[in-house]
Amino acid sequence: MPDGIYRIVARHPESHFDKSLRIGYPTLDQAVVARRLGIDLGGDIMTHGLPNGLGWLGRWHRLRDWTAGCVAVTDAEMDEIWSAGPLGTIVEIRPVAARASEGP
Numbered sequence: 001m002p003d004g005i006y007r008i009v010a011r012h013p014e015s016h017f018d019k020s021l022r023i024g025y026p027t028l029d030q031a032v033v034a035r036r037l038g039i040d041l042g043g044d045i046m047t048h049g050l051p052n053g054l055g056w057l058g059r060w061h062r063l064r065d066w067t068a069g070c071v072a073v074t075d076a077e078m079d080e081i082w083s084a085g086p087l088g089t090i091v092e093i094r095p096v097a098a099r100a101s102e103g104p
Contacts, residue, residue, distance in 0.1 A: 002025050002026065002030075002041070002042075002045060002069075002093060003093050003094050003095050004025075004027070004030075004092075004093060005090060005091070005092050005093075006023045006024045006025050006027065006045075006090075006091050006092075006093065007023075007024045007087075007088055007089065007090055007091065008021045008022070008023065008024070008085050008086070008087055008088065008089045008091060009022050009023070009024040009087065010022035010087070011082075011086075011087065012046075015048070016051060017046075017048035017049050017050060017051055017072075017078075018048065018049025018050055018075040018078050018079075019048065019049055019078050019079070019082050020046045020047065020048035020049070021046060021047045021048070021081070021082070021085055022044075022045070022046055023045040023046065023047065023071075023091055023093070025041075025043060025045040026041045026043060042069060044069075045069055045070060045071075046070045046071070047070065047071040047072075047073065047078075047081060047091070048067075048070060048071075048072060048073075048078065049072070049073060049074065049075040049077070049078035049079075050072065050074065050075055059074060071093070
């Protein structure tokens with residue numbers, strides 16, 4: 001998972017998931033450094049709900065890492081993020097250990 005500060009750069013109301021928001025990763029600076037070092041950073045990082053038709057899974061989807069680098073949330077959580085996150089909204093992605101140490 002690419003930790004850092006990014007922006008929402010695209011909104012997809014209809015996709016293979018409930019809804020999805022594209023995160024602007026990698027940034028131009030990250031891409032320049034990676035190219036210089038010969039590193040493939042990947043890309044296509046999204047925050048999205050559950051796959052269409054599987055919304056009933058709810059929080060159970062967290063028992064297994066199934067996203068290949070994306071940030072998956074329940075459909076209800078995606079609805080809340082969707083309404084609060086227009087294009088350009090700043091998103092901070094932090095490593096799991098950093099989030100866990102902060103408490104609930």
